Amino acid sequence: MADLERTVLHGLHLSLGAKMVPFAGYDMPVQYPMGVLKEHLHARAAAGLFDVSHMGQILLTSRSGRVEDAARALERLVPVDVLGLKEGRQRYAMFTDEAGGILDDLMVANRGDHLFLVVNAACKAADFAHLKAGLPDCDVGLVEGRALLALQGPKAEAALARLVPDAAELKFMDVAIRQWDTAELWISRSGYTGEDGFEISVPDRFAVALAERLLAMEEVAPIGLGARDSLRLEAGMCLYGHDIDRTTTPVEANLTWAIQKARRAGGAREGGFPGAARILKELADGPMRLRVGLRPEGRAPMREGTEIYAGTDGGAPIGRVTSGGFGPSIEAPMAMAYLPATLAEGDTVYGDVRGRRLPAVVAALPFHPTNYKR
Amino acid sequence: MKYTEDHEWLRPEGDLVVVGITEHASEQLGDVVFVELPDTGKAVSAGDEICVIESVKAASDIRAPLDGEIVEVNQDIADNPGLVNEDPTGRAWFFKMKLSDPSKLDGLMDEAAYKDLIG
Numbered sequence: 240m241a242d243l244e245r246t247v248l249h250g251l252h253l254s255l256g257a258k259m260v261p262f263a264g265y266d267m268p269v270q271y272p273m274g275v276l277k278e279h280l281h282a283r284a285a286a287g288l289f290d291v292s293h294m295g296q297i298l299l300t301s302r303s304g305r306v307e308d309a310a311r312a313l314e315r316l317v318p319v320d321v322l323g324l325k326e327g328r329q330r331y332a333m334f335t336d337e338a339g340g341i342l343d344d345l346m347v348a349n350r351g352d353h354l355f356l357v358v359n360a361a362c363k364a365a366d367f368a369h370l371k372a373g374l375p376d377c378d379v380g381l382v383e384g385r386a387l388l389a390l391q392g393p394k395a396e397a398a399l400a401r402l403v404p405d406a407a408e409l410k411f412m413d414v415a416i417r418q419w420d421t422a423e424l425w426i427s428r429s430g431y432t433g434e435d436g437f438e439i440s441v442p443d444r445f446a447v448a449l450a451e452r453l454l455a456m457e458e459v460a461p462i463g464l465g466a467r468d469s470l471r472l473e474a475g476m477c478l479y480g481h482d483i484d485r486t487t488t489p490v491e492a493n494l495t496w497a498i499q500k501a502r503r504a505g506g507a508r509e510g511g512f513p514g515a516a517r518i519l520k521e522l523a524d525g526p527m528r529l530r531v532g533l534r535p536e537g538r539a540p541m542r543e544g545t546e547i548y549a550g551t552d553g554g555a556p557i558g559r560v561t562s563g564g565f566g567p568s569i570e571a572p573m574a575m576a577y578l579p580a581t582l583a584e585g586d587t588v589y590g591d592v593r594g595r596r597l598p599a600v601v602a603a604l605p606f607h608p609t610n611y612k613r
Numbered sequence: 614m615k616y617t618e619d620h621e622w623l624r625p626e627g628d629l630v631v632v633g634i635t636e637h638a639s640e641q642l643g644d645v646v647f648v649e650l651p652d653t654g655k656a657v658s659a660g661d662e663i664c665v666i667e668s669v670k671a672a673s674d675i676r677a678p679l680d681g682e683i684v685e686v687n688q689d690i691a692d693n694p695g696l697v698n699e700d701p702t703g704r705a706w707f708f709k710m711k712l713s714d715p716s717k718l719d720g721l722m723d724e725a726a727y728k729d730l731i732g
Contacts, residue, residue, distance in 0.1 A: 276646075277644075565667070
């Protein structure tokens with residue numbers, strides 16, 4: 240096995256007693272001594288600090304120096320209205336391929352004269368190459384020397400405001416640059432838990448100090464990848480490589496909310512992204528299958544890979560679980576699966592768990608209500 | 614108390630043995646969220662997968678430690694799986710079984726041998 244990379248917070252994780260696992264080529268904390276369940280509940284009740292420095296941070300600047308040109312250029316690769324994204328705002332997007340599949344999902348922020356992108360760790364090298372090849376009119380820079388922290392939970396605002404007093408002025412999906420000590424923090428009010436919170440890009444040499452200052456606060460606890468996964472699943476969010484990939488389109492993935500009017504049929508900049516023919520057709524006609532929530536009855540979780548059937552016996556599978564586990568806040572198992580779009584919320588399907596078909600109800604996402612500060 | 618390589622403990626109780634999982638196993642599993650118990654009256658052979666434990670991380674099987682019959686199961690851990698983390702060697706016993714050959718118990722590890730196993 241190739242050597243695992245380490246984030247600048249690696250030593251801090253070890254000193255906090257984290258259990259480390261390989262993730263996307265990095266040695267990352269899956270849990271701390273508190274354990275996944277309590278970490279999850281802590282992030283919902285107070286504030287959790289996550290090291291997400293493995294993710295890719297990319298700066299995109301048009302050679303013209305105009306952010307509009309960078310936005311127009313990026314629109315060639317994403318089915319998202321980037322031009323309409325105002326300065327100081329961030330938006331969810333995905334890179335699509337010619338077949339309409341998803342190459343990665345990402346966040347795009349307008350920072351006045353350039354765009355700032357945050358992409359998945361496992362995809363960052365491919366995304367960088369994709370941007371370089373697709374946008375010859377732009378400078379594409381992979382940000383080096385900056386860590387990325389996420390501070391999530393209802394007390395995240397109070398915690399960060401002690402260090403960055405005007406952080407509270409940011410609204411959900413706002414981005415801003417703020418000073419802390421002599422460090423320049425790139426802050427966005429967003430996250431991957433369904434809770435209010437912030438994602439903070441910080442120069443490497445300040446990252447440990449910032450994390451330690453936050454962790455010293457009573458309401459803040461370190462949270463590992465285990466709880467990050469159960470938090471995002473309760474919030475109904477996709478994990479790239481599991482719930483979305485090149486075999487799923489944004490429409491099938493139930494991400495049509497991320498495709499704004501300007502890029503749809505009849506919009507100001509209709510199409511013009513890879514896979515537009517298929518994606519626009521699915522928007523018009525509806526997809527054959529759709530990512531939905533499942534609430535298994537009883538307590539047995541339906542894990543990733545569980546085959547879903549229409550009935551209690553016979554027949555071929557109608558779909559498969561792409562993420563599944565136990566939701567500590569909803570105190571019940573939960574899953575996401577791609578199922579025929581003809582199914583409706585409240586319909587019962589059956590998951591094959593260890594050779595037995597157990598009932599599950601098609602359910603609305605998210606499983607746990609989101610708590611954003613809009 | 615006797616132990617298996619599958620991190621189960623066995624405690625004789627009259628002519629039965631009580632079976633559960635060790636503290637070490639419960640720590641390795643993480644927070645337990647679901648337990649599926651065998652049916653009482655079921656005849657089992659050593660090594661049969663007879664229970665399922667799901668933690669927040671993954672599913673694991675509990676195997677029958679020896680040949681015998683399941684006489685009683687602990688419904689408390691099905692109703693409250695968190696007990697397996699709180700009190701694995703006490704209240705969170707899994708099942709009681711009647712061994713086909715009670716002398717087989719002597720062949721299992723004692724506490725010192727089990728401690729060597731888990732290091």
